[in-house]
Amino acid sequence: MTLLLSMREIDKRFAGVPALASASLEVEPGEVHALIGQNGAGKSTMIKILTGYYAKDAGEILFDGTPVEFSSPQEAQRSGISTIYQEINLVPYRSVTENICLGRERRRFGLLDWSAMHAEAQALLSRFNIHIDVRRSLMTYPTAIQQMVAIARAIGFEAKLVIMDEPTSSLDEKEVEVLFDVIRQLKAAGVSVIFVSHKLDELYAVCDRVTVMRDGRTVRVARMSELSKLDLVTAMLGRELSRVLHDEGAHHAQAASREALLTVEHLAVGRRVRDVSFDIRPGEIVGLAGLLGSGRTETARVVFGADRAEAGRVAFGDIAEPAAEPAEAIRAGMGFCSEDRKFEGIIPDMSVRENLTLALMPQLARRGVVDEARSREIVDRFIQRLGIRCAGPEQPIRELSGGNQQKVLLARWLCMNPRLLILDEPTRGIDVGAKAEILSLVRELAGQGLGVLMISSELEEVVEAASRIFVLRDGRSVAELDGDEVSEEAVMAAMAHGHEPVQEGADG
Known part of the structure; x- marks a missing residue:
């Protein structure tokens, strides 16, 4: 098999922690290749090593049959690799033409040939059916147009390989279809594309093969036609379909007879949250599950008042309006x-x-003077209650382990006596022992009447802790699992298909 790109046995460590371990990625000429995985799987690190942003610790990279090790993204670009980043990496105060032609300006008689560059910019954008004044500054156009300009710039380098990192994140459905048409044009012209996306439907629409990464390793390579959506979700999460670890004893007693503490109905904000609904009752742990990019964190931020909702309803207790800012949410009893x-x-x-x-400081201070005695009493009590391992209250928090830092953050909100606690990835980056301690503490708090909204990429963690789980997919609520329905298999099926479990082997 002839390969345009071959990355084999790639290792990379940061401060001794492995980010990649014998990872591989192979792309054929004229192929659209999906690169997928959960947050922290190693996708971005692989791309940055390929494009010269990072140096690999071990392994081999062949591009167009030649061993390469680029020292910078610019060198990779000159060699035929063009990258479109999720965050628009352009110069907003410059014109559209200047952004598209930056680094490869045309000259005539030693002067910039503006006519030729304007014509080139217009020609590239016309491939996307975009007809704008390329002389205007980029910042005067909406984000979707800026994203298309970034893509046009990448294509303009006449690359052999174009890397697209979440290229549709700022595009609406019509614009996505236009982008897919351009990708198909590139493929027809023999140009290869690495397509990074968390949207499974997009992968099936435009990609030929897929590489799945998990925990810094390549765990699956296959043709898209050979895998169902459920297969992809299973590979990304590392969970077997037959392994159902729902433990009835781990769940709290149902609070069905109680009125809802929090009600969210048809919430919409930006492009990440389109139609999300769920509710939480006192003493209940509710899980919010979904793949990266499904809208979990964005939903939580709106509930807490960090972002504004564009549509929908958020009611907390007897307050029928969403919090306008975090301070208002805190006063109402949220953490x-x-x-x-x-x-x-x-x-x-x-x-x-x-x-x-x-967070408690406004209550500890009177006329600008902090009640030090009360502060020490609260801190000592929560250090003991949560088992925070530290040299003492005055130790800098940066010196604590990740698990103990997380316990301090939990204590920050618990000392406020909240009615609702939102936990977004509460055990990320901490060891197994600390995870167990924190989950046990969360269950204990729920048993005392605290409502908990828990978001976690660790599927086993959500299933173990939550009595109900709402599954999000592409910014929409697609399933509610309650009691006996809660299982890893059920959550994975909803992530993949947008509904409750389907029979194994169902077509994706």
Whole structure:
């Protein structure tokens, strides 16, 4: 088999932690190849090693039959590899033409040939059926147009391989179809495409083969026609269809007789959340499941007031309107542990005490003076209650393990006596022992009447902890699983097909 790209036995470590372990990726000439996996699977690291952003620790890369090790993305681009990133990587204050032709400007008699560059920009965009004034600055156009400009720029380099990282994230359905037509044009011209997307329907619409990554390894390579959607979800999550670990004893008593604490109906915001509905009752752990990009975190942010809803209803207790800002949600009795512990959770240079009492500070201060005695009493109580292992309250939180940092963040909200606690990836990046401790604590809190909304990419974790699970797919609620219905198999089926379990082997 002739290959345009061959990446074999690729290893990469960051601070001693493996990000890639003997990973591989092979792309044929004129092929549209899907690269998929959950967050942290290693997709981005593979792409960055290929394009010279990172240096590999081990392995071999062949491009167009020649061993390569690019020292920069610019060198990779000159060699025929063009990348379109999910985050638009252009110069907003420059014109559309300047962005498309940046780095390969045309000249005539030593001067920039603006006429030729304007014509080239218009010709490239016309392939997308986009007809705009290319002389205007990029920032004057909406995000979808900017995304198309980024794609046109990549194609303009006459690359042999185009890498598209979530290229449809800013596009509507019509624009996605136009993009797919361009991908098919590239394929017909012999250009290969690596297509990274979390939307399974898109993979089947445009891709020939797929490479699935998990935990830094390549775990499956196959033709798209040979795999069902359920097969893809199984490969990404690493769960066997026959393995159902639902443990009745791990679930809390149903709170069906109680009125809803939180009700979300037909929520919509941006392109990630289109129609999400669920509810939570006091003393209940509700899981929000779905693949990366399904809208879980975006939904939680709206509930907490961090983002504004564009449509739908959010009611919390006797408050029928969504929180306008996080401070309002906190006053109403909500807490929110963000998925990004390092950047949105802890303040690394502050102490355990300062981090733990951060949300409580307005209640601890009178006329600008903090009640130090009460602060120490609260901190000592929660360090003991949650088993936070630290040298003392004044130890910088950055020196704690990930599990103990997470416990401090839990304590930050628990000391507020909330009625609802939103946990977004509460055990990400912590060891098995700390995971068990945190999940046990969450179950204990729910048993005391706390409502919990739990988001986790660890399917086993959600199934073990939650009494009900709502499954999101492409920004929509597609299934509600309750009691005996809760199983890994059922959640995976809903992720793949958008409904409750189908018979194994069903066509994707």
